[in-house]
Amino acid sequence: MGLTTLGVIGGTGWLGGALLRPALAKGFVAAADLILSSRSGSKAGFEAWPDIQFTTDNQALVAEADIVILSVRPEDIDALDLDLSGKLVISVMARVSAAAIQARFKSERIIRAMPNACAEQGLSFTPWFSTSETTVADEVFADRFFACSGKTAKLSTESELDYFTALTGSGPAFIAAFADVMIRDAIKNGVAPDVADIAVRQLFLGAGTWLAGALETPADTVRIFTDYGGTTAAGLTAMLSADIAGPISKGLAAATEKAAKG
Numbered sequence: 555m556g557l558t559t560l561g562v563i564g565g566t567g568w569l570g571g572a573l574l575r576p577a578l579a580k581g582f583v584a585a586a587d588l589i590l591s592s593r594s595g596s597k598a599g600f601e602a603w604p605d606i607q608f609t610t611d612n613q614a615l616v617a618e619a620d621i622v623i624l625s626v627r628p629e630d631i632d633a634l635d636l637d638l639s640g641k642l643v644i645s646v647m648a649r650v651s652a653a654a655i656q657a658r659f660k661s662e663r664i665i666r667a668m669p670n671a672c673a674e675q676g677l678s679f680t681p682w683f684s685t686s687e688t689t690v691a692d693e694v695f696a697d698r699f700f701a702c703s704g705k706t707a708k709l710s711t712e713s714e715l716d717y718f719t720a721l722t723g724s725g726p727a728f729i730a731a732f733a734d735v736m737i738r739d740a741i742k743n744g745v746a747p748d749v750a751d752i753a754v755r756q757l758f759l760g761a762g763t764w765l766a767g768a769l770e771t772p773a774d775t776v777r778i779f780t781d782y783g784g785t786t787a788a789g790l791t792a793m794l795s796a797d798i799a800g801p802i803s804k805g806l807a808a809a810t811e812k813a814a815k816g
C-alpha cells in the first residue's frame with residue numbers, strides 16, 4: 555500500500571480479523587501500514603504480523619490513518635465520537651446508513667460493504683456501495699481489499715446493500731439452519747449424531763462447490779432432476795409443493811427489514 559495507512563476501528567473483532575488476515579497474507583496490506591483499535595487492547599489472531607500497531611485510542615488511530623474501516627457492532631457506534639472529515643471511511647456495519655455515518659463522523663467519502671462469515675476462507679461474497687463523493691481510487695482500494703477475502707460486486711443503490719445484508723451477509727447462518735434441519739432429520743431416522751454431522755457438512759461442501767462451478771443454473775438443476783423422475787424428484791416435488799420458497803422468502807424479508815430500519 556505504500557504511503558497509505560489503514561486504520562481499523564474494531565479491527566481485532568471477529569469480522570475484522572476474518573477480512574484482515576487474508577489481506578495481510580496476500581500482501582495487499584503491509585503490517586507496518588496497519589493500525590487496529592479495540593477497547594480491550596486485544597492482539598489475538600495477529601501474532602504472525604508483529605509490525606501491526608494496536609491501540610485503545612481511536613483518536614490516535616484517526617490521526618495516523620488515511621483510510622478508516624469501521625468494524626464495531628452497530629450498537630457500539632454511539633460510543634464513537636470521531637471526526638473523520640477528509641478520510642475515506644469504509645463501513646462493514648450492518649444497519650448503519652451512509653447518511654448516519656456522514657452525520658456522525660463528518661466524512662463525505664463513504665463506502666459501505668457487506669462481507670460474510672466465509673471471509674476468513676477467502677469465500678465471502680462482498681457487495682459494496684459508495685457515496686457520490688468517493689473517488690475511483692477509493693473504490694479501487696475497497697474492491698481490491700474485499701477481493702482478498704472473496705468475490706465482490708459494486709451496487710448502485712444503498713437499498714440493494716440492505717437486501718444483500720440479508721441474502722449473503724446473513725446467508726451463511728440461513729444455510730446452517732437448513733443443514734441443521736437435515737442433521738436432525740438424519741438423527742431422527744437413526745443415524746449416529748457424529749455421522750449425521752459429518753455427512754451433512756460434506757454434503758454442503760460438495761453441493762456448494764458443485765453449484766458454484768456448474769454450467770447449469772440452480773433452477774436448471776432442479777428441473778433436470780425433476781424430469782429424471784427418480785428418488786430426487788420425489789423429494790423435490792414434496793418439498794416444493796409444501797412451499798419451501800415461502801418460508802425462505804419470509805426469512806429474507808424479515809432480515810432485509812431489520813437491515814434497512816437500523
Ligand SMILES: NC(=O)c1ccc[n+]([C@@H]2O[C@H](COP(=O)([O-])OP(=O)(O)OC[C@H]3O[C@@H](n4cnc5c(N)ncnc54)[C@H](OP(=O)(O)O)[C@@H]3O)[C@@H](O)[C@H]2O)c1
Binds near residue numbers: 563595596625627649
Ligand atoms: N460477523 C459477521 O458475519 C458479519 C457480517 C457482515 C457484517 N458484520 C458487521 O461487522 C461488524 C463487526 O461485527 P463482528 O462480528 O466482528 O463483532 P465483534 O467480534 O464483536 O467485533 C467488534 C469489535 O469492535 C471492538 N469495539 C467495540 N467498541 C469499540 C470502540 N469504542 N472502539 C474500538 N473498538 C471497539 C470490540 O473489541 P473490544 O470489545 O475489545 O472493544 C470488538 O472486537 C458489525 O457491525 C456487523 O454488523 C458482521
